[in-house]
Amino acid sequence: MTSGGVFDVPGKTVEIEKLDREINRESFWSNPDRARQITRERAGLGKVVQQWHAYRTELDDLSDLFELAGEDAQLLTELEESLKAFQSRFDRYEFETMLSNPVDPADAIVTIHPGAGGTESQDWAQILLRMYTRWAERRGFDFKLLDLLAGEEAGIKSATFEISGEYAYGYMKSEIGVHRLVRISPFDANSRRHTSFASVFVYPDIAEDIQIDVNPGDIRIDVFRSSGPGGQGVNTTDSAVRLTHFPTGIVVTCQNERSQHRNRDIAIKILKARLYDIKLSEMNQEKRKIEENKKEIAWGSQIRSYVLHPYQMIKDHRTGMETGKVDDFLDGDIDDFVEAFLRKEV
Numbered sequence: 001m002t003s004g005g006v007f008d009v010p011g012k013t014v015e016i017e018k019l020d021r022e023i024n025r026e027s028f029w030s031n032p033d034r035a036r037q038i039t040r041e042r043a044g045l046g047k048v049v050q051q052w053h054a055y056r057t058e059l060d061d062l063s064d065l066f067e068l069a070g071e072d073a074q075l076l077t078e079l080e081e082s083l084k085a086f087q088s089r090f091d092r093y094e095f096e097t098m099l100s101n102p103v104d105p106a107d108a109i110v111t112i113h114p115g116a117g118g119t120e121s122q123d124w125a126q127i128l129l130r131m132y133t134r135w136a137e138r139r140g141f142d143f144k145l146l147d148l149l150a151g152e153e154a155g156i157k158s159a160t161f162e163i164s165g166e167y168a169y170g171y172m173k174s175e176i177g178v179h180r181l182v183r184i185s186p187f188d189a190n191s192r193r194h195t196s197f198a199s200v201f202v203y204p205d206i207a208e209d210i211q212i213d214v215n216p217g218d219i220r221i222d223v224f225r226s227s228g229p230g231g232q233g234v235n236t237t238d239s240a241v242r243l244t245h246f247p248t249g250i251v252v253t254c255q256n257e258r259s260q261h262r263n264r265d266i267a268i269k270i271l272k273a274r275l276y277d278i279k280l281s282e283m284n285q286e287k288r289k290i291e292e293n294k295k296e297i298a299w300g301s302q303i304r305s306y307v308l309h310p311y312q313m314i315k316d317h318r319t320g321m322e323t324g325k326v327d328d329f330l331d332g333d334i335d336d337f338v339e340a341f342l343r344k345e346v
Helices: 009-023 032-069 073-096 119-139 168-175 260-283 326-330 335-345
Strands: 107-114 142-150 156-164 177-184 193-205 219-224 240-245 250-254 302-307 313-316
Touching: 009 032, 032 073, 073 335, 107 119, 107 168, 107 260, 119 142, 119 156, 119 168, 119 177, 119 193, 119 326, 119 335, 142 250, 142 260, 156 168, 168 193, 168 335, 193 260, 219 260, 240 260, 250 260, 302 326, 313 326, 313 335
Parallel strands: 177 302
Antiparallel strands: 107 156, 107 193, 142 156, 177 193, 219 240, 240 250, 302 313
């Protein structure tokens, strides 16, 4: 176990005590935004320290049991398995404590858009959608499709979905950027090689205690008839909703629910998540606003390349990490790449 860094328990305790003194001041809630930020930070630090003590106690108990086991081979084998399981859980805890952004533990709202290339890129966007769906299933996260616009021939024109689970946003933020695919096109009668692009953007699903005020006068709400799959009645009523936020130019659509009211609520939720992400970027002088971070969905701006022909390899251009297990990766086995990027960023 580490004695310093994120596991500097005395240092974390001092930070907690400092925050507690600020929370107990009479004027604490005079600045609600600042107060919410501090209480969230306090809760996060408290959880880290509490879990560390729990792991410390568990390790001490295992150590005592090893001493008591003596030469009992069966008991020693069982204890070794317990220690391996402990190490695996502790390694995961150690990594998660490195995710220091206040919204890293939040759920994630993800959007996928194909680049230029019509059906080719739209099919690639759908492959990415499936990959993240399978990844969420592997991790035991909940996956909910919020909005989907199907392509005319195949694939998707856009997709918005929510992944719910502890540190879902902290993990998924590693996927922000342009993803490049090279393959023999299944849509080309001459079986030529094609390069396709799709972009992924991730926003934190902000907690209820974080206030994001949206002026109704800054929003235009349009309703229209839903298109594409969705079950009986999806094309017979004006249930789809499009929000346009004038100050930022953000446009959000939601048509996956049959109820116009429900689609509106989800669209507002997505809008608030994107506005909060911009707010965080503004507060951090080392970052630009997320809308200014968007690169052209084309050659040279990709974060990761997926090559299926003439050889099979996936390479992350930020970390240099590679794998030839393309089928496993596209089936959601992406954790090694996600963690390599996040460890590099910490």
